[in-house]
Amino acid sequence: MAGERASATGGFGRLVRAEWTKFRTVRGWVAGMAAAALVVVLLGLMSAAGSHTSCGGPDDTCPVPPVGPGGEAVSDHFFFAHRTLTGDGSVTARLTSMTGRVRVPDSVPGVRELDSRVVPWAKAGLIVKDGVREGSTYAAVMVTGAHGVRMQHDFTQDTAGRSGGVSVSRPRWLRLDRAGEEITGYESEDGRRWTKVGTARLPGLPDTAEIGLFAASPGDLTVRRADFGGSVEQVRFSETTAVFDRVELSGRVADTTWSRDDIGATTEPDGVTVHHPGGFHESAGTYTVTGVGDIGPLTDGQRPENTLTGVVIGLIVVIVVAVGSVTAEYRRGLIRTTLLASPRRGRVLAAKAVVIAAVTFAAGLAATAVTVPVGTGLLRGNGAVVLPVSWAAQVRLVAGVALMMAAVAVLALAMGALFRRGPAAITAGVAVIVVPHLLATASVLPDEAARWLLRLTPAAGFAVQQSIPEYPQVLANYVPSAGYYPLAPWGGLAVLCGYAALALALAVVRLNGRDA
Missing domain, CATH: 2.60.120 (Jelly Rolls)
Known part of the structure:
Protein backbone atom coordinates (compact mmCIF):
# COMPACT_ATOMS: atom_id res chain seq x y z
CA MET A 1 0.00 0.00 0.00
CA ALA A 2 2.82 2.41 0.88
CA GLY A 3 4.51 1.56 -2.41
CA GLU A 4 1.29 2.31 -4.31
CA ARG A 5 1.01 5.70 -2.60
CA ALA A 6 4.62 6.55 -3.41
CA SER A 7 4.05 5.48 -7.01
CA ALA A 8 0.94 7.64 -7.23
CA THR A 9 2.79 10.60 -5.78
CA GLY A 10 5.68 10.13 -8.14
CA GLY A 11 3.29 9.72 -11.05
CA PHE A 12 1.57 13.00 -10.28
CA GLY A 13 4.94 14.71 -9.93
CA ARG A 14 5.87 13.48 -13.41
CA LEU A 15 2.57 14.82 -14.73
CA VAL A 16 3.29 18.24 -13.23
CA ARG A 17 6.79 18.25 -14.75
CA ALA A 18 5.36 17.25 -18.12
CA GLU A 19 2.75 20.01 -18.00
CA TRP A 20 5.41 22.52 -16.97
CA THR A 21 7.60 21.46 -19.85
CA LYS A 22 4.62 21.81 -22.18
CA PHE A 23 3.80 25.29 -20.86
CA ARG A 24 7.32 26.72 -21.05
CA THR A 25 7.91 25.40 -24.57
CA VAL A 26 4.89 27.27 -25.95
CA ARG A 27 6.24 30.76 -26.47
CA GLY A 28 2.81 32.35 -26.72
CA TRP A 29 1.83 31.17 -23.24
CA VAL A 30 5.07 32.33 -21.66
CA ALA A 31 4.88 35.66 -23.48
CA GLY A 32 1.25 36.05 -22.43
CA MET A 33 2.02 35.51 -18.76
CA ALA A 34 4.92 37.95 -18.98
CA ALA A 35 2.58 40.44 -20.66
CA ALA A 36 0.06 40.05 -17.82
CA ALA A 37 2.74 40.96 -15.26
CA LEU A 38 4.00 43.82 -17.42
CA VAL A 39 0.50 45.25 -17.80
CA VAL A 40 0.05 45.31 -14.02
CA VAL A 41 3.36 47.14 -13.58
CA LEU A 42 3.11 49.62 -16.45
CA LEU A 43 -0.53 50.62 -15.97
CA GLY A 44 -0.08 50.92 -12.22
CA LEU A 45 3.04 53.08 -12.46
CA MET A 46 1.63 55.22 -15.28
CA SER A 47 -1.48 55.88 -13.21
CA ALA A 48 0.59 56.80 -10.15
CA ALA A 49 2.95 59.00 -12.15
CA GLY A 50 0.04 60.85 -13.73
CA SER A 51 -1.76 61.49 -10.43
CA HIS A 52 -0.94 64.91 -8.96
CA THR A 53 -2.38 66.25 -5.73
CA SER A 54 -2.41 69.86 -4.59
CA CYS A 55 -3.72 71.29 -1.32
CA GLY A 56 -2.80 74.94 -1.88
CA GLY A 57 -0.67 76.93 0.52
CA PRO A 58 2.79 78.43 0.01
CA ASP A 59 4.48 75.19 -1.08
CA ASP A 60 1.34 73.61 -2.61
CA THR A 61 1.76 70.42 -0.57
CA CYS A 62 -0.76 68.41 1.40
CA PRO A 63 -0.27 68.07 5.17
CA VAL A 64 0.86 64.65 6.28
CA PRO A 65 -1.61 63.21 8.82
CA PRO A 66 -0.33 62.16 12.24
CA VAL A 67 0.45 58.52 12.83
CA GLY A 68 -0.91 56.61 15.81
CA PRO A 69 0.91 54.11 18.03
CA GLY A 70 -0.06 51.27 15.67
CA GLY A 71 1.44 52.98 12.62
CA GLU A 72 -1.89 53.93 11.05
CA ALA A 73 -2.82 57.44 9.87
CA LEU A 298 -8.16 58.11 9.18
CA THR A 299 -9.96 56.45 6.27
CA ASP A 300 -9.79 59.15 3.58
CA GLY A 301 -6.78 59.31 1.27
CA GLN A 302 -4.76 57.37 -1.26
CA ARG A 303 -3.98 53.75 -0.42
CA PRO A 304 -1.33 51.29 -1.56
CA GLU A 305 -3.88 49.32 -3.59
CA ASN A 306 -4.58 52.42 -5.69
CA THR A 307 -1.36 51.57 -7.54
CA LEU A 308 -2.84 48.28 -8.79
CA THR A 309 -5.12 49.77 -11.43
CA GLY A 310 -3.59 47.42 -14.01
CA VAL A 311 -4.69 44.23 -12.23
CA VAL A 312 -8.05 44.05 -14.03
CA ILE A 313 -6.40 44.19 -17.49
CA GLY A 314 -3.71 41.80 -16.30
CA LEU A 315 -6.42 39.33 -15.24
CA ILE A 316 -7.97 39.42 -18.70
CA VAL A 317 -4.60 38.42 -20.15
CA VAL A 318 -4.29 35.67 -17.52
CA ILE A 319 -7.74 34.35 -18.46
CA VAL A 320 -6.76 34.22 -22.14
CA VAL A 321 -3.53 32.32 -21.38
CA ALA A 322 -5.15 29.91 -18.90
CA VAL A 323 -8.03 29.09 -21.26
CA GLY A 324 -5.64 28.68 -24.17
CA SER A 325 -3.45 26.25 -22.26
CA VAL A 326 -6.39 23.79 -22.36
CA THR A 327 -8.37 24.62 -25.48
CA ALA A 328 -5.29 24.60 -27.69
CA GLU A 329 -4.91 20.89 -26.99
CA TYR A 330 -8.53 20.26 -27.95
CA ARG A 331 -8.22 22.36 -31.06
CA ARG A 332 -5.11 20.50 -32.25
CA GLY A 333 -6.22 17.08 -31.07
CA LEU A 334 -3.27 16.76 -28.69
CA ILE A 335 -5.52 16.11 -25.69
CA ARG A 336 -5.93 12.48 -26.80
CA THR A 337 -2.17 11.96 -26.63
CA THR A 338 -2.07 13.55 -23.17
CA LEU A 339 -4.86 11.32 -21.86
CA LEU A 340 -3.33 8.17 -23.38
CA ALA A 341 -0.14 8.88 -21.45
CA SER A 342 -2.15 9.21 -18.22
CA PRO A 343 -5.53 7.44 -18.25
CA ARG A 344 -6.49 9.00 -14.88
CA ARG A 345 -7.92 12.11 -16.47
CA GLY A 346 -8.61 14.03 -13.27
CA ARG A 347 -4.92 13.98 -12.40
CA VAL A 348 -4.07 15.46 -15.78
CA LEU A 349 -6.36 18.42 -15.17
CA ALA A 350 -5.05 18.77 -11.62
CA ALA A 351 -1.48 18.89 -12.93
CA LYS A 352 -2.44 21.58 -15.43
CA ALA A 353 -4.07 23.54 -12.60
CA VAL A 354 -0.95 23.29 -10.43
CA VAL A 355 1.26 24.57 -13.25
CA ILE A 356 -0.97 27.46 -14.32
CA ALA A 357 -1.51 28.48 -10.68
CA ALA A 358 2.21 28.42 -9.89
CA VAL A 359 3.20 30.33 -13.02
CA THR A 360 0.48 32.96 -12.50
CA PHE A 361 1.34 33.36 -8.84
CA ALA A 362 5.01 33.91 -9.67
CA ALA A 363 4.18 36.47 -12.36
CA GLY A 364 1.63 38.22 -10.13
CA LEU A 365 3.99 38.31 -7.15
CA ALA A 366 6.78 39.83 -9.23
CA ALA A 367 4.38 42.44 -10.64
CA THR A 368 2.80 43.49 -7.34
CA ALA A 369 6.11 43.45 -5.46
CA VAL A 370 7.39 46.08 -7.90
CA THR A 371 4.22 48.08 -8.46
CA VAL A 372 3.08 48.68 -4.88
CA PRO A 373 6.28 50.20 -3.39
CA VAL A 374 7.33 52.07 -6.53
CA GLY A 375 3.79 53.29 -7.19
CA THR A 376 3.28 54.58 -3.66
CA GLY A 377 6.61 56.39 -3.92
CA LEU A 378 5.43 58.09 -7.13
CA LEU A 379 2.15 59.10 -5.50
CA ARG A 380 3.94 60.66 -2.54
CA GLY A 381 6.36 62.40 -4.91
CA ASN A 382 3.37 63.95 -6.68
CA GLY A 383 2.04 65.43 -3.46
CA ALA A 384 -0.46 62.73 -2.51
CA VAL A 385 -0.85 61.52 1.06
CA VAL A 386 -0.77 57.72 0.97
CA LEU A 387 -2.27 56.19 4.10
CA PRO A 388 0.34 54.04 5.82
CA VAL A 389 -0.44 50.38 6.47
CA SER A 390 1.37 47.78 8.55
CA TRP A 391 3.98 45.45 7.09
CA ALA A 392 1.55 42.57 7.52
CA ALA A 393 -1.08 44.43 5.48
CA GLN A 394 1.48 45.23 2.77
CA VAL A 395 2.58 41.60 2.55
CA ARG A 396 -1.05 40.50 2.43
CA LEU A 397 -1.73 43.00 -0.35
CA VAL A 398 1.23 41.93 -2.49
CA ALA A 399 0.92 38.19 -1.93
CA GLY A 400 -2.88 38.24 -1.76
CA VAL A 401 -3.28 39.83 -5.18
CA ALA A 402 -0.84 37.26 -6.61
CA LEU A 403 -2.94 34.48 -5.04
CA MET A 404 -6.09 36.04 -6.46
CA MET A 405 -4.55 36.03 -9.94
CA ALA A 406 -3.57 32.38 -9.49
CA ALA A 407 -7.11 31.44 -8.42
CA VAL A 408 -8.51 33.28 -11.45
CA ALA A 409 -6.11 31.31 -13.67
CA VAL A 410 -7.36 28.00 -12.24
CA LEU A 411 -10.98 29.08 -12.70
CA ALA A 412 -10.29 30.09 -16.29
CA LEU A 413 -8.48 26.83 -16.98
CA ALA A 414 -11.48 24.89 -15.63
CA MET A 415 -13.79 26.90 -17.87
CA GLY A 416 -11.58 26.08 -20.81
CA ALA A 417 -11.90 22.38 -19.98
CA LEU A 418 -15.68 22.73 -19.60
CA PHE A 419 -16.38 24.73 -22.76
CA ARG A 420 -13.47 23.31 -24.84
CA ARG A 421 -13.74 26.40 -27.03
CA GLY A 422 -11.48 29.37 -26.42
CA PRO A 423 -13.81 32.31 -27.24
CA ALA A 424 -16.69 30.91 -25.17
CA ALA A 425 -14.49 30.13 -22.16
CA ILE A 426 -12.73 33.52 -22.29
CA THR A 427 -16.05 35.33 -22.51
CA ALA A 428 -17.43 33.36 -19.57
CA GLY A 429 -14.32 34.03 -17.49
CA VAL A 430 -14.43 37.77 -18.11
CA ALA A 431 -18.19 37.80 -17.48
CA VAL A 432 -18.03 36.19 -14.04
CA ILE A 433 -14.80 37.75 -12.77
CA VAL A 434 -14.05 41.10 -14.37
CA VAL A 435 -17.50 42.43 -15.26
CA PRO A 436 -19.02 42.12 -11.73
CA HIS A 437 -16.03 43.94 -10.28
CA LEU A 438 -16.31 46.78 -12.78
CA LEU A 439 -20.05 47.13 -12.26
CA ALA A 440 -19.66 47.14 -8.47
CA THR A 441 -16.81 49.63 -8.24
CA ALA A 442 -17.72 52.07 -11.02
CA SER A 443 -20.80 53.50 -9.25
CA VAL A 444 -23.05 51.96 -11.90
CA LEU A 445 -25.20 49.97 -9.46
CA PRO A 446 -26.90 50.96 -6.21
CA ASP A 447 -24.50 50.42 -3.32
CA GLU A 448 -26.33 47.43 -1.82
CA ALA A 449 -26.56 45.70 -5.20
CA ALA A 450 -22.82 46.27 -5.65
CA ARG A 451 -22.14 44.71 -2.24
CA TRP A 452 -24.18 41.60 -3.05
CA LEU A 453 -22.41 41.24 -6.39
CA LEU A 454 -19.08 41.20 -4.55
CA ARG A 455 -20.37 38.65 -2.06
CA LEU A 456 -21.85 36.13 -4.46
CA THR A 457 -19.63 36.14 -7.55
CA PRO A 458 -15.97 35.19 -8.08
CA ALA A 459 -15.25 38.94 -8.10
CA ALA A 460 -15.36 38.64 -4.29
CA GLY A 461 -11.66 37.79 -4.58
CA PHE A 462 -10.86 41.46 -5.22
CA ALA A 463 -11.47 42.03 -1.50
CA VAL A 464 -7.92 40.87 -0.88
CA GLN A 465 -6.79 44.28 -2.16
CA GLN A 466 -8.40 46.26 0.68
CA SER A 467 -5.67 47.53 3.01
CA ILE A 468 -7.66 49.94 5.21
CA PRO A 469 -10.40 48.17 7.21
CA GLU A 470 -13.83 49.49 8.08
CA TYR A 471 -13.95 50.95 11.59
CA PRO A 472 -17.34 50.82 13.36
CA GLN A 473 -16.46 53.95 15.36
CA VAL A 474 -15.70 56.02 12.24
CA LEU A 475 -18.62 57.17 10.15
CA ALA A 476 -17.67 56.88 6.46
CA ASN A 477 -19.20 55.84 3.16
CA TYR A 478 -18.00 52.23 3.19
CA VAL A 479 -18.97 51.24 -0.35
CA PRO A 480 -17.18 49.29 -3.12
CA SER A 481 -16.68 52.42 -5.23
CA ALA A 482 -14.63 53.85 -2.34
CA GLY A 483 -12.49 50.71 -2.05
CA TYR A 484 -14.43 48.93 0.70
CA TYR A 485 -15.57 45.35 0.08
CA PRO A 486 -18.40 43.55 1.88
CA LEU A 487 -16.21 40.54 2.74
CA ALA A 488 -12.96 40.41 4.66
CA PRO A 489 -9.83 40.13 2.46
CA TRP A 490 -9.22 36.42 3.03
CA GLY A 491 -12.95 35.72 3.06
CA GLY A 492 -13.35 37.23 -0.40
CA LEU A 493 -10.37 35.25 -1.68
CA ALA A 494 -11.91 32.08 -0.20
CA VAL A 495 -15.10 32.69 -2.23
CA LEU A 496 -13.04 32.97 -5.42
CA CYS A 497 -11.08 29.82 -4.55
CA GLY A 498 -14.36 28.01 -3.89
CA TYR A 499 -15.59 28.87 -7.37
CA ALA A 500 -12.28 27.75 -8.86
CA ALA A 501 -12.43 24.42 -7.00
CA LEU A 502 -16.06 23.86 -8.02
CA ALA A 503 -15.36 24.63 -11.68
CA LEU A 504 -12.32 22.33 -11.65
CA ALA A 505 -14.39 19.51 -10.12
CA LEU A 506 -17.08 19.95 -12.80
CA ALA A 507 -14.41 19.93 -15.48
CA VAL A 508 -13.03 16.65 -14.11
CA VAL A 509 -16.53 15.14 -14.15
CA ARG A 510 -17.03 16.18 -17.74
CA LEU A 511 -13.58 14.95 -18.75
CA ASN A 512 -14.23 11.56 -17.15
CA GLY A 513 -17.72 11.26 -18.59
CA ARG A 514 -17.08 12.23 -22.16
CA ASP A 515 -14.39 11.17 -24.58
CA ALA A 516 -11.91 13.84 -25.55
Missing part, protein backbone atom coordinates in the same frame (compact mmCIF):
# COMPACT_ATOMS: atom_id res chain seq x y z
CA VAL A 74 -5.13 59.05 12.39
CA SER A 75 -7.33 62.05 13.03
CA ASP A 76 -6.43 63.55 16.40
CA HIS A 77 -8.47 66.73 16.63
CA PHE A 78 -10.37 67.67 19.80
CA PHE A 79 -10.47 70.24 22.58
CA PHE A 80 -8.61 69.16 25.70
CA ALA A 81 -8.85 70.74 29.17
CA HIS A 82 -6.19 68.96 31.17
CA ARG A 83 -3.97 68.71 34.22
CA THR A 84 -0.65 66.92 34.59
CA LEU A 85 -0.80 63.60 36.43
CA THR A 86 2.36 61.85 37.65
CA GLY A 87 2.02 58.17 38.43
CA ASP A 88 -1.26 56.52 39.28
CA GLY A 89 -4.47 58.46 39.72
CA SER A 90 -7.96 59.06 38.38
CA VAL A 91 -10.43 61.62 37.13
CA THR A 92 -14.19 61.50 37.80
CA ALA A 93 -16.89 63.75 36.37
CA ARG A 94 -20.61 63.96 35.84
CA LEU A 95 -21.73 64.82 32.31
CA THR A 96 -25.05 66.68 32.47
CA SER A 97 -25.51 67.99 28.95
CA MET A 98 -24.33 67.32 25.41
CA THR A 99 -25.53 69.57 22.61
CA GLY A 100 -24.35 70.22 19.10
CA ARG A 101 -24.56 72.30 15.96
CA VAL A 102 -24.33 71.20 12.33
CA ARG A 103 -23.80 73.42 9.32
CA VAL A 104 -26.69 73.21 6.86
CA PRO A 105 -27.16 74.73 3.40
CA ASP A 106 -28.07 78.42 3.57
CA SER A 107 -31.66 79.21 2.68
CA VAL A 108 -30.65 82.87 2.33
CA PRO A 109 -27.41 83.47 0.40
CA GLY A 110 -24.65 84.73 2.64
CA VAL A 111 -26.49 83.93 5.89
CA ARG A 112 -24.78 81.13 7.78
CA GLU A 113 -27.24 78.51 9.07
CA LEU A 114 -26.69 75.90 11.77
CA ASP A 115 -28.94 73.04 12.85
CA SER A 116 -29.07 72.28 16.58
CA ARG A 117 -28.31 68.57 16.86
CA VAL A 118 -25.54 66.18 17.87
CA VAL A 119 -23.94 63.96 15.22
CA PRO A 120 -23.92 60.20 15.99
CA TRP A 121 -20.21 59.94 16.79
CA ALA A 122 -19.78 63.21 18.67
CA LYS A 123 -17.74 62.47 21.79
CA ALA A 124 -17.40 64.02 25.23
CA GLY A 125 -15.80 62.58 28.32
CA LEU A 126 -12.54 61.86 30.12
CA ILE A 127 -9.16 61.14 28.58
CA VAL A 128 -5.57 60.42 29.60
CA LYS A 129 -2.95 61.12 26.94
CA ASP A 130 0.80 61.20 26.46
CA GLY A 131 1.04 64.99 26.25
CA VAL A 132 -0.68 67.05 23.57
CA ARG A 133 1.19 65.77 20.51
CA GLU A 134 -1.06 64.54 17.71
CA GLY A 135 -0.97 60.76 17.40
CA SER A 136 0.31 60.10 20.91
CA THR A 137 -1.09 57.19 22.92
CA TYR A 138 -4.31 57.75 24.86
CA ALA A 139 -7.32 56.11 26.48
CA ALA A 140 -10.75 57.69 26.94
CA VAL A 141 -14.18 56.93 28.34
CA MET A 142 -16.97 58.96 26.77
CA VAL A 143 -20.60 59.48 25.92
CA THR A 144 -21.37 59.64 22.19
CA GLY A 145 -24.15 61.28 20.24
CA ALA A 146 -25.99 58.08 19.32
CA HIS A 147 -23.82 55.11 20.35
CA GLY A 148 -23.97 55.29 24.13
CA VAL A 149 -20.95 55.10 26.40
CA ARG A 150 -17.69 53.92 24.83
CA MET A 151 -14.16 53.13 25.97
CA GLN A 152 -11.65 53.89 23.22
CA HIS A 153 -7.88 53.90 23.05
CA ASP A 154 -5.06 54.36 20.57
CA PHE A 155 -7.48 55.39 17.80
CA THR A 156 -8.49 51.94 16.52
CA GLN A 157 -9.77 50.24 19.69
CA ASP A 158 -13.40 50.64 20.74
CA THR A 159 -15.48 48.96 23.47
CA ALA A 160 -19.18 49.60 23.93
CA GLY A 161 -20.76 50.42 27.28
CA ARG A 162 -24.40 51.11 28.04
CA SER A 163 -26.60 52.64 25.39
CA GLY A 164 -28.42 55.95 25.71
CA GLY A 165 -27.52 59.61 25.73
CA VAL A 166 -27.26 62.28 28.39
CA SER A 167 -29.50 65.06 29.67
CA VAL A 168 -30.00 67.17 32.77
CA SER A 169 -32.66 64.73 33.98
CA ARG A 170 -30.43 61.75 33.18
CA PRO A 171 -26.76 62.66 33.71
CA ARG A 172 -23.97 60.14 33.10
CA TRP A 173 -21.09 59.68 35.53
CA LEU A 174 -17.70 58.74 34.10
CA ARG A 175 -14.43 57.72 35.72
CA LEU A 176 -11.00 56.97 34.33
CA ASP A 177 -8.43 55.18 36.52
CA ARG A 178 -4.74 54.89 35.80
CA ALA A 179 -2.56 52.16 37.31
CA GLY A 180 0.81 52.18 35.56
CA GLU A 181 0.23 51.43 31.89
CA GLU A 182 -3.30 50.13 32.53
CA ILE A 183 -6.24 52.48 32.09
CA THR A 184 -9.76 51.45 33.14
CA GLY A 185 -12.96 53.28 32.27
CA TYR A 186 -16.14 53.18 34.35
CA GLU A 187 -19.67 54.57 34.06
CA SER A 188 -22.42 55.11 36.61
CA GLU A 189 -25.94 56.47 36.79
CA ASP A 190 -25.64 57.83 40.31
CA GLY A 191 -21.91 58.18 41.07
CA ARG A 192 -22.04 55.35 43.65
CA ARG A 193 -22.53 52.08 41.76
CA TRP A 194 -19.94 51.80 39.00
CA THR A 195 -19.82 49.52 35.97
CA LYS A 196 -16.58 48.84 34.15
CA VAL A 197 -16.71 49.75 30.47
CA GLY A 198 -13.28 48.49 29.45
CA THR A 199 -9.55 48.37 30.15
CA ALA A 200 -6.71 49.53 27.93
CA ARG A 201 -3.00 48.83 28.21
CA LEU A 202 -0.82 51.65 26.88
CA PRO A 203 2.79 50.43 26.73
CA GLY A 204 4.11 53.83 25.59
CA LEU A 205 2.42 55.91 28.28
CA PRO A 206 5.08 57.73 30.36
CA ASP A 207 4.89 58.21 34.12
CA THR A 208 3.83 61.82 33.60
CA ALA A 209 0.74 62.23 31.42
CA GLU A 210 -2.10 64.66 30.79
CA ILE A 211 -5.55 63.84 32.14
CA GLY A 212 -8.82 65.73 31.91
CA LEU A 213 -11.97 66.59 29.95
CA PHE A 214 -12.45 66.56 26.18
CA ALA A 215 -15.01 67.08 23.42
CA ALA A 216 -14.92 66.28 19.69
CA SER A 217 -17.42 66.19 16.84
CA PRO A 218 -16.61 64.68 13.43
CA GLY A 219 -18.17 66.10 10.30
CA ASP A 220 -21.82 65.34 9.57
CA LEU A 221 -21.87 62.78 6.75
CA THR A 222 -24.85 62.62 4.41
CA VAL A 223 -25.08 60.13 1.56
CA ARG A 224 -27.66 60.28 -1.20
CA ARG A 225 -28.21 58.02 -4.15
CA ALA A 226 -26.93 59.37 -7.43
CA ASP A 227 -29.19 59.63 -10.47
CA PHE A 228 -27.34 56.92 -12.39
CA GLY A 229 -26.41 54.55 -9.56
CA GLY A 230 -23.85 54.73 -6.79
CA SER A 231 -23.95 57.46 -4.15
CA VAL A 232 -22.89 61.03 -3.50
CA GLU A 233 -21.53 61.97 -0.09
CA GLN A 234 -21.15 65.30 1.63
CA VAL A 235 -19.48 66.13 4.94
CA ARG A 236 -20.56 69.28 6.79
CA PHE A 237 -19.00 71.02 9.78
CA SER A 238 -20.27 70.05 13.23
CA GLU A 239 -19.35 70.79 16.83
CA THR A 240 -20.46 69.56 20.23
CA THR A 241 -20.62 71.23 23.63
CA ALA A 242 -20.50 69.20 26.83
CA VAL A 243 -21.22 70.39 30.37
CA PHE A 244 -19.46 68.66 33.28
CA ASP A 245 -19.66 69.05 37.04
CA ARG A 246 -18.57 67.11 40.14
CA VAL A 247 -15.09 66.91 38.63
CA GLU A 248 -12.57 65.24 40.94
CA LEU A 249 -8.93 64.31 40.36
CA SER A 250 -6.87 62.02 42.57
CA GLY A 251 -3.17 61.25 42.60
CA ARG A 252 -0.21 63.56 42.12
CA VAL A 253 -1.78 66.34 40.07
CA ALA A 254 0.78 69.13 39.77
CA ASP A 255 -1.24 71.89 38.15
CA THR A 256 -3.50 74.25 40.03
CA THR A 257 -5.33 75.45 36.90
CA TRP A 258 -6.59 73.73 33.77
CA SER A 259 -4.46 73.88 30.65
CA ARG A 260 -6.38 74.29 27.41
CA ASP A 261 -5.35 72.88 24.04
CA ASP A 262 -7.16 72.68 20.72
CA ILE A 263 -5.39 69.50 19.64
CA GLY A 264 -4.93 69.19 15.87
CA ALA A 265 -6.70 72.44 15.08
CA THR A 266 -6.03 74.00 11.68
CA THR A 267 -5.34 77.68 11.17
CA GLU A 268 -6.56 80.24 8.71
CA PRO A 269 -4.23 81.50 5.93
CA ASP A 270 -2.77 84.04 8.39
CA GLY A 271 -1.24 81.09 10.27
CA VAL A 272 -2.53 82.35 13.62
CA THR A 273 -6.33 82.31 13.72
CA VAL A 274 -7.74 78.86 14.50
CA HIS A 275 -10.28 77.55 12.01
CA HIS A 276 -13.42 76.49 13.91
CA PRO A 277 -11.87 76.74 17.39
CA GLY A 278 -13.08 74.80 20.40
CA GLY A 279 -13.37 76.27 23.85
CA PHE A 280 -13.40 75.79 27.63
CA HIS A 281 -15.26 77.72 30.32
CA GLU A 282 -15.19 77.17 34.08
CA SER A 283 -17.75 78.68 36.47
CA ALA A 284 -18.70 77.66 40.01
CA GLY A 285 -17.65 74.04 39.61
CA THR A 286 -19.23 73.65 36.17
CA TYR A 287 -17.03 73.04 33.16
CA THR A 288 -18.19 73.63 29.58
CA VAL A 289 -16.08 72.12 26.79
CA THR A 290 -16.74 72.70 23.09
CA GLY A 291 -14.89 70.70 20.46
CA VAL A 292 -14.78 69.83 16.78
CA GLY A 293 -12.92 67.10 14.87
CA ASP A 294 -12.47 63.46 15.75
CA ILE A 295 -10.19 61.03 17.54
CA GLY A 296 -9.88 57.89 15.44
CA PRO A 297 -8.26 56.20 12.45
